[in-house]
Amino acid sequence: MPNDELLKEITEQEYKYGFVSPIEQEFAPKGLNEDIIRFIWEKKKEPPFMLEWRLKAFRYWKSMQEPHWAKVEYTPIDYQDIYYYAAPKKLKEKPKSLDEVDPEILRTFEKLGIPLREQEILAGVAVDAVLDSVSVATTFKEKLEELGIIFCSINEAIRNHPDLVQKYLGSVVPYTDNFFAALNSAVFSDGSFVYVPKGVRCPMELSTYFRINASETGQFERTLIIADEGSYVSYLEGCTAPIRDENQLHAAVVELIALKDAEIKYSTVQNWYPGDKEGRGGIYNFVTKRGICLGENSKISWTQVETGSAITWKYPSCILKGDNSVGEFYSIAITNNYQQADTGTKMIHLGKNTRSRIVSKGIAASRSNNSYRGLVQISKKAVGARNYSQCDSLLIGDKCGAHTFPYIEVNNSNSIVEHEATTSKISDEILFYCNQRGISKEDAIGLIVNGFSREVLNQLPMEFAVEAQKLLSVSLEGSVG
Amino acid sequence: MELLKINNLKVGIEDKLIIKGLNLTINLGEVHAIMGPNGTGKSTLANVLAGKPGYDVLEGEIIFMGKNLLEMEPEERAREGIFLAFQYPVEIPGVTNANFMKTAVNEIRKYRQLEPLDAFDFLQLMKERAALVGLDASYLQRNVNEGFSGGEKKRNEIFHLAMLEPKLAILDETDSGLDIDALKIVANGVNSLRSPERSFLVITHYQRLLNYLTPDFVHVMYDGRIVLSGTKELALELESKGYDWLRNGNNGSK
Ligand SMILES: Nc1ncnc2c1ncn2[C@@H]1O[C@H](COP(=O)(O)OP(=O)(O)OP(=O)(O)O)[C@@H](O)[C@H]1O
Ligand SMILES: [Mg+2]
Numbered sequence: 226m227p228n229d230e231l232l233k234e235i236t237e238q239e240y241k242y243g244f245v246s247p248i249e250q251e252f253a254p255k256g257l258n259e260d261i262i263r264f265i266w267e268k269k270k271e272p273p274f275m276l277e278w279r280l281k282a283f284r285y286w287k288s289m290q291e292p293h294w295a296k297v298e299y300t301p302i303d304y305q306d307i308y309y310y311a312a313p314k315k316l317k318e319k320p321k322s323l324d325e326v327d328p329e330i331l332r333t334f335e336k337l338g339i340p341l342r343e344q345e346i347l348a349g350v351a352v353d354a355v356l357d358s359v360s361v362a363t364t365f366k367e368k369l370e371e372l373g374i375i376f377c378s379i380n381e382a383i384r385n386h387p388d389l390v391q392k393y394l395g396s397v398v399p400y401t402d403n404f405f406a407a408l409n410s411a412v413f414s415d416g417s418f419v420y421v422p423k424g425v426r427c428p429m430e431l432s433t434y435f436r437i438n439a440s441e442t443g444q445f446e447r448t449l450i451i452a453d454e455g456s457y458v459s460y461l462e463g464c465t466a467p468i469r470d471e472n473q474l475h476a477a478v479v480e481l482i483a484l485k486d487a488e489i490k491y492s493t494v495q496n497w498y499p500g501d502k503e504g505r506g507g508i509y510n511f512v513t514k515r516g517i518c519l520g521e522n523s524k525i526s527w528t529q530v531e532t533g534s535a536i537t538w539k540y541p542s543c544i545l546k547g548d549n550s551v552g553e554f555y556s557i558a559i560t561n562n563y564q565q566a567d568t569g570t571k572m573i574h575l576g577k578n579t580r581s582r583i584v585s586k587g588i589a590a591s592r593s594n595n596s597y598r599g600l601v602q603i604s605k606k607a608v609g610a611r612n613y614s615q616c617d618s619l620l621i622g623d624k625c626g627a628h629t630f631p632y633i634e635v636n637n638s639n640s641i642v643e644h645e646a647t648t649s650k651i652s653d654e655i656l657f658y659c660n661q662r663g664i665s666k667e668d669a670i671g672l673i674v675n676g677f678s679r680e681v682l683n684q685l686p687m688e689f690a691v692e693a694q695k696l697l698s699v700s701l702e703g704s705v706g
Numbered sequence: 707m708e709l710l711k712i713n714n715l716k717v718g719i720e721d722k723l724i725i726k727g728l729n730l731t732i733n734l735g736e737v738h739a740i741m742g743p744n745g746t747g748k749s750t751l752a753n754v755l756a757g758k759p760g761y762d763v764l765e766g767e768i769i770f771m772g773k774n775l776l777e778m779e780p781e782e783r784a785r786e787g788i789f790l791a792f793q794y795p796v797e798i799p800g801v802t803n804a805n806f807m808k809t810a811v812n813e814i815r816k817y818r819q820l821e822p823l824d825a826f827d828f829l830q831l832m833k834e835r836a837a838l839v840g841l842d843a844s845y846l847q848r849n850v851n852e853g854f855s856g857g858e859k860k861r862n863e864i865f866h867l868a869m870l871e872p873k874l875a876i877l878d879e880t881d882s883g884l885d886i887d888a889l890k891i892v893a894n895g896v897n898s899l900r901s902p903e904r905s906f907l908v909i910t911h912y913q914r915l916l917n918y919l920t921p922d923f924v925h926v927m928y929d930g931r932i933v934l935s936g937t938k939e940l941a942l943e944l945e946s947k948g949y950d951w952l953r954n955g956n957n958g959s960k
Contacts, residue, residue: 653759
C-alpha cells in the first residue's frame, strides 16, 4: 500500500473516533509487513542502506520461530496485533488527572519519590508531550561535543554519522542472532547512540530514561555504544512503564564495542510494569544485550537491577576477543507475584588471558519464578583465561522458585573456571526473629534483601544505587502476609 | 508494680492443648525461673508472650504494663519491652549483627519517640555491650548467627538483650549449650543488666544457672500448668528429687 493511501486510511480511521491532532497521525497501523518497514524508514528519514538492512532483517525474521527454551511461560504473542510505530493512547481513554488514578499506584510512586509530573506521565494521564519516541537528554550535549563525544538518539546518528553506524550496527548482535534481535533490526524506531573518541574519558554518566507509554505499542529500542581506543564511558539506562492491563512487548537490542584499552560500564535499572497481583498485564521484556571487547586490555561491565516486567528474558553478554580483556556481569533480578525472569549472561573467552566475573543475585517472592542462565565458554585460543561465577538465590515464602542453569565449556587446559552457588530462604522463623527484635516484616525483608544485593548495588553509581535500593523494597511489597 | 499478669492461659497448637490454664504474675525488678520436664510447654509460653504466629490462645488473658498483650503484633510487643532470647536462634543471611542491631535499636527508639542514635553513639554502645557479655567485636561484623557455634548464638542473644534494654527479658534455655566459662560470663552479663526497672523470666533445666542468677521465684511447670512455686531453694530440691517427685502426687501443691 502506498504511503499516502495508508496515511489517509489512518487519519480517517482516527477521525471516526473524533480526533484530529498532528500527533495522532504519527503512527503506522497494527501489524508487520514490508510497507510498515518502509513507513518507519521514511518517517525516520534514514539513508538507503538502512532500508535494505531493515528489510533483510525482516525477511530473515519471517523465516524464524519464536524461541521457547527459557523457563518462562506466556500466552503466544500475535505479532500482527502490535503497533510497530508509536500510537499514542487515545486521549479520551486516559485519566484526566491523578485523581482518577488508582491510589495504590500513586502510593508506589510516592515511595519511589517520583516527582508529580513524572507520576502523571507514568500513570498515563493525558499530557501533551510525546513520550514514546524518547529522545536523549540534550542538556550536556554541548559540553560533550567539545570533547568529541557523540551522544544522541540512534536516529540522529543514522542521519548524521552514517559511516559509524554502518560500520558497527549489527556487528555485535547481527539480525540473524535471534528472533527478537531480527524483529528489532527490522522495526526499531528509537534508542541511543554514543561514540567516545580515542583517549577521552567521558566526564559524566550518560543516561537515558526509556518509557513505554502508548498502549499496544511494541517497543524496539536500539542502542549502540562505541568506546574508541583508551576511552571510558559509563552509561545508565532507567526503564519505567506506565500501568496497563494488557501485555506489551519490549524487544530491545544493545550493542557495546570497546576498542583497545577502552572501558564501557553499562548499568540498568529496569522497573517496567510487572503486571498486577493476579498476573494480569505487564511487559514482556525480551532483550538482547551484548558487548565486544574488540581490542586488547579492554573492559565491559554490565550491572543490572531487574525488578519489573511480567517476563524478563535477558542475557547481557561479553565477547572477550582482545587479549587481556575483561568482562563483568553484576545482576540483581527480583520477581514477585506472577513475575517470571530468565536472565544471566554469556562470557565468551576468545583472547589470551581474558578474565570474566559473574555475580548474580536472584530474589523470588510470592508465586514467581526466577532463573539464572549463564554460559562461560573458553575457546582453545583463550590460553590463561579465568572466570569466577557466583550465583546466589534468595527465596521469600515457599511458593516461589529459583533455578540455576550454569553452562560451562572449556576448550583448553590452562584456564580456570570457578562456580559457586547458594540458596537462602527468608523463612517465617527468620521473620519472627526480626519481629521479636522490633523490626517489622517489611523492614526485615528490606534489610535482608539489601544485604543480599549489596555486592551488586555497590557497582551502581551513587544516586542510582539509592533509587535501586528503594525499588527493591517496593517491588517486594506484599510478598509476605 | 505489676509488669506482667497471666490469667488462666490456655494455648493449643493444631488441636492439641499445650498450656492448660496457667497463672503467673511478675512484678517489675523480679527474676522468675521456670523449670520443668521436656515438652511441658515452657517454650510455648515464651513464644506466646513474644507473639509467635501459629498458636491458638483459647482462653485467658495476658496483661503487660496495663495493656492487653494478645492484641499486639510481635514487633509491637518487642517495642513495648518484651525480649525473647530464643532457645534456637536463627541465622539471618546477608545482614550483619551490627546492622541488625542498629535497625532494631532505632525502631525501638522510634516507638518510644526518641531520636535515632547516630553512627558514633551507636558504635560506642555496641562495643560497650558486647564487652559486657564477652562477645568479641568480630562477631558484630558477621551475619547474624551465621556460622556461630551453639554457645556463640546464645551469647549473641544476651548481647541483643543488652542492646535493646527490655522491660521483660525471657531467656529460653540460654544456658544449655554453654560451657562453664561461658555460663559464668552470660550469667554475669545478665546480672549486670538486672535493675529495678527490668524483670526476667528464665527458663532452664539446670540449677547451675540459678546459682549465678539467684532468682526471686522458682516455678515448676508440668503438663501445661505451673504446679509448684517457691524460692530458689525449690530449684535445689528439684535437682535432688527429680521430676518423678511431681508425678508422684505433689501436683498442685503450692
Ligand atoms: N508446631 C507444633 N506442632 C505440634 N506440636 C507442637 C508444636 N510446637 C510444640 N509442640 C508440642 O508442644 C509441647 C510443648 O512444647 P514446648 O517446646 O513448649 O516444650 P518445652 O517445655 O519448651 O520443652 P523443652 O524443655 O524440651 O524445651 C510438646 O509436646 C511439643 O511437641
Ligand atoms: Mg523449650
